[in-house]
Amino acid sequence: MNGSASDTSLGVTASPRLTHQFAFWLFIMLLAGSMMVVGLEQMAYLGLYPGAWLLSVVLLAATAVPAGLIIYRFDQFEPEPVSMIAIALIWGGVIALTFASVANSAMLSFLQHVMPALTVDSWGAAIVAPVNEELYKGAGLVLMYLMARAEFDGLMDGLIYGAMIGLGFQVVENIQYFMLAASESAGGEIGAVVSMYFLRVVLSGLYSHVLFSGLMGFGFAYFVTRKGQEPLTKRLGVFALFAAASWAAHFVWNSPWLESLTGGDAASLTLGIIIKGLPFLVFLAILAMFARRREGKAFARLMAGEVGTDTVTKEEFQILRSGRRRRRMLRQVRSARGPVARAILKRLMREQMNLALFHGKVESADHPALEAQRNVVRGLRAQLNALS
Amino acid sequence: MILVAVMFGWMILVFILAAAVAPLDANIEVPVDIGKGVIVTPADGWYSAEKVWDVGSGGLSLQKSGVYVAFVVEDYSGSNDELLSEQLAALEEDFQSLRILPAGPILVARDVPGLVALFSGTSKYWGSENELVVATTGGMGVVMLATASKGQLDQVQGDIKTMLDTLVVPR
Numbered sequence: 001m002n003g004s005a006s007d008t009s010l011g012v013t014a015s016p017r018l019t020h021q022f023a024f025w026l027f028i029m030l031l032a033g034s035m036m037v038v039g040l041e042q043m044a045y046l047g048l049y050p051g052a053w054l055l056s057v058v059l060l061a062a063t064a065v066p067a068g069l070i071i072y073r074f075d076q077f078e079p080e081p082v083s084m085i086a087i088a089l090i091w092g093g094v095i096a097l098t099f100a101s102v103a104n105s106a107m108l109s110f111l112q113h114v115m116p117a118l119t120v121d122s123w124g125a126a127i128v129a130p131v132n133e134e135l136y137k138g139a140g141l142v143l144m145y146l147m148a149r150a151e152f153d154g155l156m157d158g159l160i161y162g163a164m165i166g167l168g169f170q171v172v173e174n175i176q177y178f179m180l181a182a183s184e185s186a187g188g189e190i191g192a193v194v195s196m197y198f199l200r201v202v203l204s205g206l207y208s209h210v211l212f213s214g215l216m217g218f219g220f221a222y223f224v225t226r227k228g229q230e231p232l233t234k235r236l237g238v239f240a241l242f243a244a245a246s247w248a249a250h251f252v253w254n255s256p257w258l259e260s261l262t263g264g265d266a267a268s269l270t271l272g273i274i275i276k277g278l279p280f281l282v283f284l285a286i287l288a289m290f291a292r293r294r295e296g297k298a299f300a301r302l303m304a305g306e307v308g309t310d311t312v313t314k315e316e317f318q319i320l321r322s323g324r325r326r327r328r329m330l331r332q333v334r335s336a337r338g339p340v341a342r343a344i345l346k347r348l349m350r351e352q353m354n355l356a357l358f359h360g361k362v363e364s365a366d367h368p369a370l371e372a373q374r375n376v377v378r379g380l381r382a383q384l385n386a387l388s
Numbered sequence: 389m390i391l392v393a394v395m396f397g398w399m400i401l402v403f404i405l406a407a408a409v410a411p412l413d414a415n416i417e418v419p420v421d422i423g424k425g426v427i428v429t430p431a432d433g434w435y436s437a438e439k440v441w442d443v444g445s446g447g448l449s450l451q452k453s454g455v456y457v458a459f460v461v462e463d464y465s466g467s468n469d470e471l472l473s474e475q476l477a478a479l480e481e482d483f484q485s486l487r488i489l490p491a492g493p494i495l496v497a498r499d500v501p502g503l504v505a506l507f508s509g510t511s512k513y514w515g516s517e518n519e520l521v522v523a524t525t526g527g528m529g530v531v532m533l534a535t536a537s538k539g540q541l542d543q544v545q546g547d548i549k550t551m552l553d554t555l556v557v558p559r
Binding site for chain 1: 398515
Protein backbone atom coordinates (compact mmCIF):
# COMPACT_ATOMS: atom_id res chain seq x y z
CA MET A 1 0.00 0.00 0.00
CA ASN A 2 1.12 3.50 -0.52
CA GLY A 3 1.28 5.51 2.58
CA SER A 4 -2.39 6.36 3.02
CA ALA A 5 -2.92 7.51 6.57
CA SER A 6 -5.84 5.22 7.05
CA ASP A 7 -4.93 1.95 5.42
CA THR A 8 -3.27 -0.15 8.07
CA SER A 9 -5.22 1.22 10.99
CA LEU A 10 -8.49 0.25 9.38
CA GLY A 11 -7.44 -3.26 8.66
CA VAL A 12 -7.37 -3.17 4.91
CA THR A 13 -4.86 -5.69 3.61
CA ALA A 14 -1.40 -4.31 3.84
CA SER A 15 1.92 -6.06 3.62
CA PRO A 16 2.88 -7.50 6.98
CA ARG A 17 5.89 -5.76 8.48
CA LEU A 18 9.03 -6.85 6.69
CA THR A 19 10.77 -7.47 9.97
CA HIS A 20 8.15 -10.10 10.81
CA GLN A 21 9.10 -12.14 7.77
CA PHE A 22 11.68 -14.92 7.90
CA ALA A 23 12.62 -14.03 4.32
CA PHE A 24 13.61 -10.55 5.45
CA TRP A 25 16.04 -11.90 8.03
CA LEU A 26 17.40 -14.30 5.46
CA PHE A 27 17.98 -11.28 3.27
CA ILE A 28 19.81 -9.53 6.11
CA MET A 29 22.05 -12.56 6.69
CA LEU A 30 22.91 -12.89 3.02
CA LEU A 31 23.49 -9.15 2.87
CA ALA A 32 25.86 -9.22 5.83
CA GLY A 33 27.95 -11.94 4.23
CA SER A 34 27.96 -10.42 0.76
CA MET A 35 28.59 -6.92 2.05
CA MET A 36 31.93 -8.05 3.44
CA VAL A 37 33.00 -9.10 -0.04
CA VAL A 38 31.61 -6.08 -1.91
CA GLY A 39 32.63 -3.65 0.82
CA LEU A 40 36.23 -4.90 0.92
CA GLU A 41 36.39 -4.77 -2.85
CA GLN A 42 35.16 -1.16 -2.95
CA MET A 43 37.58 -0.19 -0.18
CA ALA A 44 40.41 -1.69 -2.22
CA TYR A 45 39.31 0.27 -5.29
CA LEU A 46 39.15 3.46 -3.26
CA GLY A 47 42.62 2.85 -1.91
CA LEU A 48 44.16 2.03 -5.29
CA TYR A 49 42.39 4.55 -7.54
CA PRO A 50 40.67 7.16 -5.36
CA GLY A 51 40.05 9.67 -8.16
CA ALA A 52 38.78 7.09 -10.62
CA TRP A 53 36.58 5.47 -7.98
CA LEU A 54 34.97 8.74 -6.95
CA LEU A 55 34.42 9.71 -10.58
CA SER A 56 32.83 6.31 -11.23
CA VAL A 57 30.43 6.75 -8.33
CA VAL A 58 29.48 10.26 -9.42
CA LEU A 59 28.99 9.29 -13.08
CA LEU A 60 26.98 6.20 -12.23
CA ALA A 61 24.84 8.04 -9.69
CA ALA A 62 24.14 10.74 -12.27
CA THR A 63 22.60 8.16 -14.60
CA ALA A 64 21.34 5.46 -12.23
CA VAL A 65 19.27 7.83 -10.08
CA PRO A 66 17.22 9.21 -13.01
CA ALA A 67 16.97 5.71 -14.51
CA GLY A 68 15.71 4.37 -11.18
CA LEU A 69 13.15 7.16 -10.90
CA ILE A 70 11.86 6.48 -14.41
CA ILE A 71 11.46 2.78 -13.61
CA TYR A 72 9.89 3.58 -10.23
CA ARG A 73 7.36 5.95 -11.74
CA PHE A 74 6.38 3.53 -14.46
CA ASP A 75 3.78 2.04 -12.16
CA GLN A 76 1.82 5.24 -11.92
CA PHE A 77 -1.24 3.88 -10.16
CA GLU A 78 0.50 1.92 -7.41
CA PRO A 79 4.11 2.96 -6.84
CA GLU A 80 6.08 0.24 -5.11
CA PRO A 81 7.12 0.81 -1.48
CA VAL A 82 10.50 2.47 -1.19
CA SER A 83 11.66 -0.24 1.23
CA MET A 84 11.02 -2.93 -1.39
CA ILE A 85 12.75 -0.90 -4.08
CA ALA A 86 15.76 -0.52 -1.78
CA ILE A 87 15.79 -4.26 -1.14
CA ALA A 88 15.70 -4.94 -4.88
CA LEU A 89 18.61 -2.57 -5.56
CA ILE A 90 20.67 -4.00 -2.71
CA TRP A 91 19.93 -7.56 -3.73
CA GLY A 92 21.15 -6.86 -7.24
CA GLY A 93 24.19 -4.77 -6.34
CA VAL A 94 25.44 -6.73 -3.35
CA ILE A 95 24.00 -10.23 -2.91
CA ALA A 96 23.37 -11.33 -6.51
CA LEU A 97 26.65 -9.83 -7.66
CA THR A 98 28.63 -11.61 -4.95
CA PHE A 99 27.08 -15.02 -5.50
CA ALA A 100 27.26 -14.68 -9.28
CA SER A 101 30.92 -13.61 -9.20
CA VAL A 102 31.93 -16.68 -7.21
CA ALA A 103 29.86 -19.02 -9.40
CA ASN A 104 31.16 -17.33 -12.58
CA SER A 105 34.78 -17.96 -11.56
CA ALA A 106 34.14 -21.62 -10.78
CA MET A 107 32.16 -22.19 -13.97
CA LEU A 108 34.81 -20.45 -16.07
CA SER A 109 37.42 -22.69 -14.51
CA PHE A 110 35.26 -25.68 -15.45
CA LEU A 111 35.00 -24.49 -19.06
CA GLN A 112 38.74 -23.86 -19.28
CA HIS A 113 39.31 -27.55 -18.67
CA VAL A 114 36.75 -28.89 -21.09
CA MET A 115 36.94 -26.39 -23.96
CA PRO A 116 39.78 -24.95 -26.03
CA ALA A 117 41.24 -21.76 -24.57
CA LEU A 118 40.34 -19.72 -27.65
CA THR A 119 36.67 -20.76 -27.37
CA VAL A 120 36.58 -20.00 -23.66
CA ASP A 121 38.09 -16.56 -24.24
CA SER A 122 35.51 -15.80 -26.91
CA TRP A 123 32.40 -17.49 -25.54
CA GLY A 124 33.11 -17.92 -21.82
CA ALA A 125 31.33 -14.74 -20.75
CA ALA A 126 28.33 -15.54 -22.95
CA ILE A 127 27.97 -19.02 -21.47
CA VAL A 128 28.77 -18.35 -17.83
CA ALA A 129 27.31 -14.93 -17.01
CA PRO A 130 23.68 -15.47 -18.14
CA VAL A 131 23.39 -18.78 -16.30
CA ASN A 132 24.72 -17.57 -12.96
CA GLU A 133 23.74 -13.92 -12.96
CA GLU A 134 20.15 -14.42 -14.08
CA LEU A 135 19.78 -17.23 -11.54
CA TYR A 136 20.97 -15.12 -8.61
CA LYS A 137 19.10 -12.01 -9.68
CA GLY A 138 15.97 -14.12 -10.13
CA ALA A 139 16.42 -15.54 -6.62
CA GLY A 140 15.98 -11.97 -5.39
CA LEU A 141 12.51 -11.84 -6.94
CA VAL A 142 11.56 -15.03 -5.12
CA LEU A 143 12.87 -13.73 -1.80
CA MET A 144 11.06 -10.42 -2.24
CA TYR A 145 7.86 -12.26 -3.02
CA LEU A 146 8.27 -14.30 0.17
CA MET A 147 8.83 -11.07 2.10
CA ALA A 148 5.81 -9.19 0.77
CA ARG A 149 3.44 -11.22 -1.36
CA ALA A 150 0.87 -8.44 -1.36
CA GLU A 151 3.29 -6.22 -3.25
CA PHE A 152 3.21 -8.59 -6.21
CA ASP A 153 -0.30 -7.98 -7.46
CA GLY A 154 0.32 -7.18 -11.10
CA LEU A 155 2.69 -7.84 -13.98
CA MET A 156 4.04 -4.34 -13.62
CA ASP A 157 5.27 -5.10 -10.08
CA GLY A 158 7.48 -7.96 -11.25
CA LEU A 159 8.81 -5.92 -14.12
CA ILE A 160 9.73 -3.04 -11.83
CA TYR A 161 11.30 -5.17 -9.10
CA GLY A 162 13.22 -7.16 -11.72
CA ALA A 163 14.46 -3.99 -13.40
CA MET A 164 15.51 -2.55 -10.04
CA ILE A 165 17.47 -5.70 -9.17
CA GLY A 166 19.13 -5.39 -12.57
CA LEU A 167 19.87 -1.70 -11.99
CA GLY A 168 21.59 -2.42 -8.67
CA PHE A 169 23.61 -5.21 -10.26
CA GLN A 170 24.56 -3.05 -13.22
CA VAL A 171 25.76 -0.11 -11.13
CA VAL A 172 28.10 -2.13 -8.91
CA GLU A 173 29.30 -4.25 -11.83
CA ASN A 174 30.06 -1.08 -13.78
CA ILE A 175 32.27 0.13 -10.94
CA GLN A 176 34.24 -3.11 -11.32
CA TYR A 177 34.60 -2.53 -15.06
CA PHE A 178 35.57 1.10 -14.56
CA MET A 179 38.23 0.13 -12.05
CA LEU A 180 39.55 -2.56 -14.39
CA ALA A 181 39.83 0.08 -17.11
CA ALA A 182 41.62 2.36 -14.66
CA SER A 183 44.07 -0.41 -13.79
CA GLU A 184 44.88 -0.97 -17.46
CA SER A 185 45.22 2.69 -18.26
CA ALA A 186 48.88 3.10 -17.32
CA GLY A 187 48.31 6.42 -15.63
CA GLY A 188 45.30 7.81 -17.53
CA GLU A 189 42.74 6.55 -15.03
CA ILE A 190 40.21 9.35 -15.43
CA GLY A 191 40.19 9.05 -19.21
CA ALA A 192 39.77 5.29 -18.96
CA VAL A 193 36.79 5.65 -16.63
CA VAL A 194 35.13 8.21 -18.91
CA SER A 195 35.69 5.98 -21.97
CA MET A 196 34.26 2.97 -20.17
CA TYR A 197 31.31 5.05 -18.97
CA PHE A 198 30.57 6.08 -22.52
CA LEU A 199 30.76 2.47 -23.71
CA ARG A 200 28.91 0.71 -20.89
CA VAL A 201 26.41 3.35 -19.85
CA VAL A 202 25.82 5.86 -22.63
CA LEU A 203 26.05 3.44 -25.57
CA SER A 204 24.80 0.21 -24.08
CA GLY A 205 23.30 0.98 -20.66
CA LEU A 206 19.76 0.33 -21.86
CA TYR A 207 20.58 -3.19 -23.00
CA SER A 208 22.13 -4.47 -19.84
CA HIS A 209 20.90 -5.98 -16.60
CA VAL A 210 17.82 -3.77 -16.28
CA LEU A 211 16.54 -5.34 -19.48
CA PHE A 212 17.52 -8.93 -18.63
CA SER A 213 16.06 -8.86 -15.12
CA GLY A 214 13.01 -6.89 -16.24
CA LEU A 215 12.12 -9.80 -18.54
CA MET A 216 12.65 -12.28 -15.71
CA GLY A 217 10.52 -10.15 -13.37
CA PHE A 218 7.65 -10.00 -15.85
CA GLY A 219 7.61 -13.80 -16.15
CA PHE A 220 7.85 -14.24 -12.41
CA ALA A 221 4.97 -11.81 -11.82
CA TYR A 222 2.86 -13.74 -14.31
CA PHE A 223 3.57 -16.94 -12.39
CA VAL A 224 2.65 -15.57 -8.97
CA THR A 225 -0.19 -13.21 -9.86
CA ARG A 226 -2.12 -15.61 -12.09
CA LYS A 227 -2.46 -18.24 -9.38
CA GLY A 228 -6.05 -19.50 -9.44
CA GLN A 229 -6.69 -17.91 -12.84
CA GLU A 230 -4.43 -19.99 -15.07
CA PRO A 231 -3.34 -23.64 -14.80
CA LEU A 232 0.02 -24.29 -13.16
CA THR A 233 1.52 -25.66 -16.38
CA LYS A 234 0.69 -22.48 -18.27
CA ARG A 235 2.04 -20.26 -15.50
CA LEU A 236 5.22 -22.33 -15.32
CA GLY A 237 5.51 -22.30 -19.10
CA VAL A 238 5.23 -18.51 -19.30
CA PHE A 239 7.73 -18.08 -16.48
CA ALA A 240 10.16 -20.48 -18.19
CA LEU A 241 9.70 -18.60 -21.46
CA PHE A 242 10.58 -15.26 -19.90
CA ALA A 243 13.48 -16.74 -17.93
CA ALA A 244 14.77 -18.12 -21.23
CA ALA A 245 14.26 -14.73 -22.91
CA SER A 246 16.21 -13.05 -20.13
CA TRP A 247 19.01 -15.61 -20.48
CA ALA A 248 18.97 -15.30 -24.29
CA ALA A 249 19.16 -11.51 -24.16
CA HIS A 250 22.18 -11.77 -21.84
CA PHE A 251 23.78 -14.50 -23.96
CA VAL A 252 23.44 -12.56 -27.21
CA TRP A 253 24.76 -9.44 -25.53
CA ASN A 254 27.87 -11.17 -24.18
CA SER A 255 28.50 -13.28 -27.25
CA PRO A 256 31.24 -12.45 -29.76
CA TRP A 257 28.65 -12.28 -32.55
CA LEU A 258 29.09 -9.17 -34.68
CA GLU A 259 32.49 -8.66 -33.08
CA SER A 260 33.98 -7.91 -36.48
CA LEU A 261 31.32 -5.23 -36.84
CA THR A 262 31.82 -3.77 -33.37
CA GLY A 263 35.60 -3.90 -33.56
CA GLY A 264 35.83 -1.02 -36.00
CA ASP A 265 34.94 2.63 -35.86
CA ALA A 266 32.42 4.30 -33.57
CA ALA A 267 29.56 4.06 -36.07
CA SER A 268 29.93 0.32 -36.59
CA LEU A 269 30.34 -0.19 -32.85
CA THR A 270 27.04 1.61 -32.27
CA LEU A 271 25.38 -0.38 -35.05
CA GLY A 272 26.56 -3.67 -33.53
CA ILE A 273 25.24 -2.67 -30.12
CA ILE A 274 21.87 -1.72 -31.59
CA ILE A 275 21.54 -4.99 -33.52
CA LYS A 276 22.39 -7.05 -30.45
CA GLY A 277 20.30 -5.24 -27.90
CA LEU A 278 17.45 -3.41 -29.58
CA PRO A 279 15.16 -6.38 -30.34
CA PHE A 280 15.08 -7.39 -26.68
CA LEU A 281 14.66 -3.80 -25.55
CA VAL A 282 11.71 -3.34 -27.91
CA PHE A 283 10.23 -6.59 -26.60
CA LEU A 284 10.52 -5.37 -23.01
CA ALA A 285 9.07 -1.98 -23.94
CA ILE A 286 6.07 -3.69 -25.53
CA LEU A 287 5.61 -5.79 -22.37
CA ALA A 288 5.84 -2.67 -20.23
CA MET A 289 3.24 -0.89 -22.34
CA PHE A 290 1.03 -3.96 -22.15
CA ALA A 291 1.37 -4.11 -18.37
CA ARG A 292 0.73 -0.39 -18.09
CA ARG A 293 -2.39 -0.58 -20.23
CA ARG A 294 -3.69 -3.42 -18.09
CA GLU A 295 -3.08 -1.36 -14.97
CA GLY A 296 -4.89 1.57 -16.58
CA LYS A 297 -7.90 -0.57 -17.37
CA ALA A 298 -7.93 -2.05 -13.88
CA PHE A 299 -7.71 1.45 -12.42
CA ALA A 300 -10.68 2.64 -14.48
CA ARG A 301 -12.72 -0.41 -13.47
CA LEU A 302 -11.96 -0.02 -9.77
CA MET A 303 -12.63 3.71 -9.79
CA ALA A 304 -15.93 3.43 -11.68
CA GLY A 305 -17.96 3.78 -8.50
CA GLU A 306 -16.10 6.89 -7.37
CA VAL A 307 -16.08 8.90 -10.59
CA GLY A 308 -18.67 11.67 -10.60
CA THR A 309 -18.93 11.75 -6.80
CA ASP A 310 -17.49 14.28 -4.35
CA THR A 311 -14.28 12.23 -4.07
CA VAL A 312 -13.31 12.13 -7.77
CA THR A 313 -14.92 14.32 -10.42
CA LYS A 314 -15.01 13.23 -14.07
CA GLU A 315 -12.41 15.85 -14.95
CA GLU A 316 -10.17 14.73 -12.09
CA PHE A 317 -10.47 11.13 -13.20
CA GLN A 318 -9.24 12.02 -16.68
CA ILE A 319 -6.27 13.79 -15.13
CA LEU A 320 -5.54 10.92 -12.74
CA ARG A 321 -5.38 8.43 -15.62
CA SER A 322 -2.43 10.14 -17.23
CA GLY A 323 0.93 10.84 -15.62
CA ARG A 324 1.52 13.65 -18.12
CA ARG A 325 -1.80 15.33 -17.28
CA ARG A 326 -1.11 15.00 -13.56
CA ARG A 327 2.28 16.64 -13.90
CA ARG A 328 0.84 19.42 -16.06
CA MET A 329 -1.90 20.08 -13.51
CA LEU A 330 0.65 20.17 -10.67
CA ARG A 331 2.75 22.68 -12.62
CA GLN A 332 -0.30 24.86 -13.26
CA VAL A 333 -1.32 24.82 -9.61
CA ARG A 334 2.20 25.63 -8.50
CA SER A 335 2.48 28.64 -10.75
CA ALA A 336 -1.04 29.85 -9.98
CA ARG A 337 -1.36 29.05 -6.26
CA GLY A 338 2.11 28.30 -4.96
CA PRO A 339 4.10 25.30 -3.72
CA VAL A 340 1.87 24.57 -0.71
CA ALA A 341 -1.18 24.14 -2.95
CA ARG A 342 0.87 21.95 -5.25
CA ALA A 343 1.94 19.73 -2.34
CA ILE A 344 -1.66 19.34 -1.16
CA LEU A 345 -2.89 18.63 -4.68
CA LYS A 346 -0.17 16.02 -5.14
CA ARG A 347 -1.24 14.26 -1.97
CA LEU A 348 -4.90 14.57 -2.97
CA MET A 349 -4.15 12.87 -6.28
CA ARG A 350 -2.25 10.08 -4.53
CA GLU A 351 -5.11 9.49 -2.05
CA GLN A 352 -7.67 9.55 -4.87
CA MET A 353 -5.63 6.91 -6.68
CA ASN A 354 -5.39 4.92 -3.47
CA LEU A 355 -9.18 4.66 -3.57
CA ALA A 356 -8.73 2.22 -6.45
CA LEU A 357 -6.46 0.07 -4.28
CA PHE A 358 -9.06 0.07 -1.51
CA HIS A 359 -11.75 -0.99 -3.96
CA GLY A 360 -9.51 -3.85 -4.98
CA LYS A 361 -9.05 -4.99 -1.39
CA VAL A 362 -12.52 -4.70 0.18
CA GLU A 363 -15.71 -6.57 -0.56
CA SER A 364 -18.28 -3.79 -0.48
CA ALA A 365 -18.37 -0.18 -1.63
CA ASP A 366 -19.38 0.99 1.84
CA HIS A 367 -16.60 -0.76 3.73
CA PRO A 368 -15.49 1.41 6.69
CA ALA A 369 -11.92 1.50 5.42
CA LEU A 370 -13.08 2.77 2.04
CA GLU A 371 -15.27 5.37 3.68
CA ALA A 372 -12.34 6.50 5.83
CA GLN A 373 -10.21 6.86 2.69
CA ARG A 374 -12.97 8.96 1.08
CA ASN A 375 -12.86 11.19 4.15
CA VAL A 376 -9.10 11.58 3.71
CA VAL A 377 -9.75 12.71 0.14
CA ARG A 378 -12.52 15.10 1.22
CA GLY A 379 -10.27 16.55 3.91
CA LEU A 380 -7.48 17.22 1.43
CA ARG A 381 -9.90 18.78 -1.02
CA ALA A 382 -11.17 21.06 1.76
CA GLN A 383 -7.57 22.05 2.57
CA LEU A 384 -6.94 22.86 -1.07
CA ASN A 385 -10.13 24.88 -1.37
CA ALA A 386 -9.32 26.76 1.82
CA LEU A 387 -6.04 27.90 0.28
CA SER A 388 -7.82 29.59 -2.60
CA MET B 389 15.03 -22.76 2.79
CA ILE B 390 14.58 -24.09 -0.74
CA LEU B 391 15.80 -20.75 -2.03
CA VAL B 392 18.93 -20.88 0.12
CA ALA B 393 19.51 -24.48 -0.95
CA VAL B 394 19.27 -23.47 -4.61
CA MET B 395 21.59 -20.48 -4.16
CA PHE B 396 24.29 -22.35 -2.28
CA GLY B 397 23.59 -25.65 -4.02
CA TRP B 398 24.23 -24.19 -7.45
CA MET B 399 27.48 -22.66 -6.26
CA ILE B 400 28.60 -25.94 -4.74
CA LEU B 401 27.64 -27.79 -7.93
CA VAL B 402 29.80 -25.56 -10.14
CA PHE B 403 32.67 -25.92 -7.65
CA ILE B 404 32.35 -29.69 -7.80
CA LEU B 405 32.25 -29.60 -11.61
CA ALA B 406 35.34 -27.39 -11.73
CA ALA B 407 37.17 -29.65 -9.30
CA ALA B 408 36.12 -32.79 -11.17
CA VAL B 409 37.55 -31.63 -14.50
CA ALA B 410 40.63 -29.92 -13.05
CA PRO B 411 43.00 -32.74 -14.10
CA LEU B 412 41.71 -32.57 -17.68
CA ASP B 413 43.33 -30.37 -20.27
CA ALA B 414 41.32 -29.48 -23.33
CA ASN B 415 44.21 -27.60 -24.87
CA ILE B 416 46.86 -29.71 -26.52
CA GLU B 417 49.82 -27.39 -26.60
CA VAL B 418 51.74 -27.92 -29.80
CA PRO B 419 55.40 -26.86 -29.90
CA VAL B 420 56.01 -24.14 -32.51
CA ASP B 421 59.27 -23.69 -34.39
CA ILE B 422 59.73 -19.93 -34.57
CA GLY B 423 62.89 -20.14 -36.71
CA LYS B 424 66.57 -21.01 -36.45
CA GLY B 425 65.62 -24.17 -34.62
CA VAL B 426 64.14 -22.34 -31.64
CA ILE B 427 60.97 -24.09 -30.45
CA VAL B 428 58.37 -22.60 -28.11
CA THR B 429 55.85 -24.80 -26.32
CA PRO B 430 52.84 -22.71 -25.24
CA ALA B 431 51.91 -23.29 -21.61
CA ASP B 432 48.49 -24.59 -20.61
CA GLY B 433 45.71 -22.34 -21.89
CA TRP B 434 47.84 -20.07 -24.10
CA TYR B 435 46.86 -19.56 -27.71
CA SER B 436 47.91 -17.49 -30.68
CA ALA B 437 47.69 -13.72 -30.43
CA GLU B 438 48.69 -13.22 -34.03
CA LYS B 439 45.64 -11.08 -34.82
CA VAL B 440 46.41 -8.73 -31.96
CA TRP B 441 50.19 -8.76 -31.92
CA ASP B 442 51.90 -9.52 -35.22
CA VAL B 443 55.57 -10.26 -34.54
CA GLY B 444 56.45 -11.45 -38.06
CA SER B 445 57.77 -14.75 -39.32
CA GLY B 446 60.66 -15.03 -36.85
CA GLY B 447 58.43 -14.97 -33.83
CA LEU B 448 55.33 -16.16 -32.06
CA SER B 449 52.81 -14.21 -30.00
CA LEU B 450 50.53 -15.85 -27.46
CA GLN B 451 47.74 -14.71 -25.19
CA LYS B 452 45.87 -15.86 -22.14
CA SER B 453 43.29 -13.94 -20.08
CA GLY B 454 44.40 -10.60 -21.45
CA VAL B 455 48.14 -11.18 -21.02
CA TYR B 456 50.27 -11.20 -24.16
CA VAL B 457 53.64 -12.84 -24.66
CA ALA B 458 55.88 -12.79 -27.72
CA PHE B 459 58.99 -14.83 -28.54
CA VAL B 460 61.34 -13.60 -31.25
CA VAL B 461 64.60 -15.02 -32.54
CA GLU B 462 67.15 -13.22 -34.69
CA ASP B 463 70.78 -13.45 -35.71
CA TYR B 464 72.83 -11.75 -33.05
CA SER B 465 76.51 -11.78 -32.20
CA GLY B 466 76.55 -9.42 -29.21
CA SER B 467 76.22 -10.09 -25.50
CA ASN B 468 73.12 -10.31 -23.33
CA ASP B 469 73.72 -6.80 -21.99
CA GLU B 470 73.95 -5.36 -25.49
CA LEU B 471 70.80 -7.11 -26.66
CA LEU B 472 68.95 -5.92 -23.57
CA SER B 473 70.06 -2.33 -24.12
CA GLU B 474 69.04 -2.43 -27.77
CA GLN B 475 65.63 -3.86 -26.94
CA LEU B 476 64.99 -1.31 -24.21
CA ALA B 477 66.09 1.52 -26.48
CA ALA B 478 63.60 0.32 -29.10
CA LEU B 479 60.85 0.03 -26.51
CA GLU B 480 61.49 3.55 -25.26
CA GLU B 481 60.04 4.87 -28.52
CA ASP B 482 56.66 3.34 -27.61
CA PHE B 483 56.54 5.03 -24.21
CA GLN B 484 55.89 8.60 -23.18
CA SER B 485 57.59 7.74 -19.93
CA LEU B 486 59.44 4.50 -19.24
CA ARG B 487 60.60 3.09 -15.92
CA ILE B 488 62.91 0.07 -16.03
CA LEU B 489 63.84 -1.98 -12.99
CA PRO B 490 67.43 -3.24 -12.79
CA ALA B 491 67.94 -6.35 -14.91
CA GLY B 492 68.67 -9.66 -13.26
CA PRO B 493 70.07 -13.01 -14.42
CA ILE B 494 67.82 -15.81 -15.65
CA LEU B 495 68.30 -19.20 -17.26
CA VAL B 496 66.50 -19.87 -20.51
CA ALA B 497 66.03 -23.34 -22.00
CA ARG B 498 67.21 -24.66 -18.62
CA ASP B 499 70.89 -23.67 -19.00
CA VAL B 500 71.30 -20.70 -21.35
CA PRO B 501 72.18 -17.59 -19.33
CA GLY B 502 69.99 -14.59 -20.03
CA LEU B 503 68.76 -11.35 -18.51
CA VAL B 504 65.33 -10.33 -17.33
CA ALA B 505 64.02 -6.77 -16.83
CA LEU B 506 60.65 -5.51 -15.73
CA PHE B 507 59.46 -2.20 -17.13
CA SER B 508 56.39 0.01 -16.91
CA GLY B 509 55.30 3.44 -18.00
CA THR B 510 52.79 5.39 -20.02
CA SER B 511 52.14 3.98 -23.45
CA LYS B 512 49.19 3.41 -25.71
CA TYR B 513 50.71 0.13 -26.93
CA TRP B 514 51.84 -1.51 -23.74
CA GLY B 515 50.12 -2.58 -20.54
CA SER B 516 50.93 -1.43 -17.01
CA GLU B 517 53.25 -4.36 -16.33
CA ASN B 518 55.82 -5.63 -18.81
CA GLU B 519 58.68 -8.05 -18.83
CA LEU B 520 61.63 -8.48 -21.18
CA VAL B 521 63.89 -11.53 -21.30
CA VAL B 522 66.91 -11.78 -23.58
CA ALA B 523 69.36 -14.62 -24.12
CA THR B 524 72.15 -14.87 -26.65
CA THR B 525 73.79 -18.10 -27.73
CA GLY B 526 75.36 -19.59 -30.86
CA GLY B 527 75.12 -16.41 -32.95
CA MET B 528 71.50 -15.74 -32.23
CA GLY B 529 69.46 -13.76 -29.78
CA VAL B 530 66.18 -14.91 -28.28
CA VAL B 531 63.81 -12.24 -26.94
CA MET B 532 60.67 -12.71 -24.89
CA LEU B 533 58.33 -9.82 -24.23
CA ALA B 534 55.26 -9.99 -21.99
CA THR B 535 52.67 -7.29 -21.39
CA ALA B 536 49.72 -7.24 -19.02
CA SER B 537 47.44 -4.95 -17.07
CA LYS B 538 48.12 -4.18 -13.43
CA GLY B 539 48.37 -7.28 -11.26
CA GLN B 540 47.99 -9.68 -14.19
CA LEU B 541 51.62 -10.42 -14.98
CA ASP B 542 52.13 -11.94 -11.58
CA GLN B 543 49.28 -14.37 -12.26
CA VAL B 544 51.03 -15.89 -15.28
CA GLN B 545 54.63 -15.92 -14.02
CA GLY B 546 54.42 -19.68 -13.63
CA ASP B 547 53.39 -20.08 -17.26
CA ILE B 548 56.11 -17.72 -18.47
CA LYS B 549 58.73 -19.60 -16.48
CA THR B 550 57.50 -22.90 -17.93
CA MET B 551 57.68 -21.57 -21.48
CA LEU B 552 61.19 -20.19 -20.93
CA ASP B 553 62.31 -23.44 -19.32
CA THR B 554 60.92 -25.64 -22.07
CA LEU B 555 62.24 -23.43 -24.85
CA VAL B 556 64.40 -25.41 -27.23
CA VAL B 557 67.48 -23.48 -28.34
CA PRO B 558 70.11 -25.11 -30.62
CA ARG B 559 73.57 -25.13 -29.07
